[in-house]
Amino acid sequence: MRSSSLLEDSQYQPFAGIYATYMLPNDHVRLDVRLRQLLTAIKRVYGSTFSRVAKGYFTGGPYRLEEEKMAVILQRLVGAAHGPRFYPDFAGVARSHNYYPLAPMRSEDGIAAVALGLGETVVSGAPCFRFCPRYPRHIVQFSSVADTLANAQREFYALELGQDSSSRSLPASFQLTAAEEDGTLARVGSTYSSENDAVYDGVSRPGVRLVTFAPVLKHNLFPLAELLDALLGAAARATGTPVEIEFAVSFARGAPPECGVLQLRPLGRIREGPDADISAIARERLVCESRNVLGHGAIADVRDVVVVDMNRFDRTRTHEIAHMVAQCNADLLAARRGYLLIGVGRWGSADPLLGIPVTWDQIAGARAIVEAGFADFRVTPSQGSHFFQNLTAGNVGYFTVNPDVGEGFVDWSWLAAQPAVSETEFVRHLRFEQPFDIAINGRAHAGIVAKPAGG
Structure with missing residues (x-):
């Protein structure tokens, strides 16, 4: 059961992941129980229009909730039963436009994100496999053994079956050992051998199991790339x-x-206009510079900053940090003040150890977002996720910075030296009399955030 609404699927500013989706095993022996589960799920989908997440999105976005109209779609799941689990061999999201192409790829060549099991892995922003359908063997994220170990999928989602599943309507997470027992890992898996420090296609030898899609994309088990293209x-x-x-x-x-x-669904469109001049401002005047940016043009009248301080960041307490950010967001939304959001790790991460697990409604007031890598983790934009879809739909500037590998910078020292309007253990709210200069050249995927005048 999934929503299909007037605003959610609009051509110019579509959004995703705001309303609820439910999956039912539909395997109870009593038909009246199945019917009751179905009706309850439909009501919950409609009811999700009044959820905290939906209200937060509409408060920070261009729409009004009273303009919304919705239908609920009943859709058969693609997949098969594997013992106590039901799931497809793999699922994902493909886009006809790639916002971050790397040579030889072009934006119009598209991008796909795919994972073993249900597509929840992809849309939640968890580690998955990304490739261009026209260049299926040009895999930057798996260019070395270390990159493969860091970026490969290690868990998958499936719908649980059986009599005790009568109250379940959301997928559950499983380790890859379960997929190997089911016989599905062999179609998408590889093996890491610590003895040779190498990754081998297939799962016939002992070692650490990884999802690399080598059998599909390298050995043509299924024409996925050609089909998606x-x-x-x-x-x-x-x-x-x-x-x-x-x-x-x-x-x-x-x-x-x-x-x-x-x-x-249509993709959110990046604002169009003349290229922003990002070369005229001296480096010492910049708060942030990146060559991996989503958006286009200038973002005006931003005088507030919400900062997750690099020096205070604790990756074991990211859920607490998310709540602190959400409170700042709520206060600024109430005051109708857009803001610049700067943090460590990936925003909206499904893995709390790799970033800050905010939901979209918790940062819906941000006009521009900066995510910075840290010493042992390089941030990569999550193009397949609902989070990313809402960034493009809302025309939010999105800066990715990895200073340890020479990909842009954030002036953490300057931010730490500024007086705060409010401050918690991890999050600081800064306010300035003059606005920041935020400029993005979408064609070059480059952007800057300049300090306010006099800053």
């Missing part, structure tokens, strides 16, 4: 706009593989 091209031409497709693939025993197109 054709689907994205046809959908973009038919709709006249860049699109996003959700899909799932299942290898049913004794039958041809099944690929289901689960949803198609």
Whole structure:
């Protein structure tokens, strides 16, 4: 059961992950119980329009809740039962426009994010496999053994089956050992051998199991890249706009593989206009510089900053940090003051050890967002996630900075020296009389945040 609403799927500012989605095993022996579960799930989808998440989004966005209209779609899950679990062999999201292309890829070549099991892995921003359908063997995130170990999927989502599943309507997380027992890991897996410090395709040898999609993309087990390229091209031409497709693939025993197109929606469009001049401001006047930026043009009248201080950051307490950020966001939304959000690790991370696990409503008032890597973790934008979709829909400037590898910088010392309007253990709220200069050249994927005049 999933929502399909007027505003959610609008052509110019679509959003994702705001309303609830429920999955039912539909396997209870009593039909009246199944019907009751179905009706309850439908009511909950409609009821999610009044949730804290939805209210937070509408407060910070361009829409009004009373303008919304919704239908609820009942959709058969693509997949197969594997003992006590039901899931597809893999699922994901593909976009006809890539906001962060790396040579030889171009923006119009698209991008896909795919994972073993249900697509919850992808849309939640958890580690998954990303590739360009036109260059399926050009995998930057797996360019070395160390990168593969750091970025490969280690868990997957499935829907639990059985009589005790009658109250469950959300997928559960499992280790890759379960997928290996089910026989599904072999189609997408590889093995890391610590003896040789090497990653080998397949799961026939002992070692650490990883999801690399080598059997699919290197050995043509399934024409995933060709299929996605054709689907994205046809959908973009038919709709006249860049699109996003959700899909799932299942290898049913004794039958041809099944690929289901689960949803198609327009992509949020980046604002258009003249290129911003980001070269005229001296480095010492900058709070932040990045060559990995989403957005375009200038963002005006931002005088507030919410900062998760690098020197105070504790990756074991990121849930607490998320709540502190949410409180600042609520206060600034109430005052109708857009702000610059700066933090450590990935915003909206599904893994609290890799970033700050905020939901979109907790930062909905931000006009520009900066996420900075730290010593042992390099931040990569999560293009497949609902979080990313809402960034593009809201025209929020999105800066990714990894100073340890020479990819931009944040002037943490200057931020720490500024007096705070309010301050908690990890989060500081700064306010200035003059606005920041925030400029983004979307064609060059570069941007700057300059200190206010006199700063």
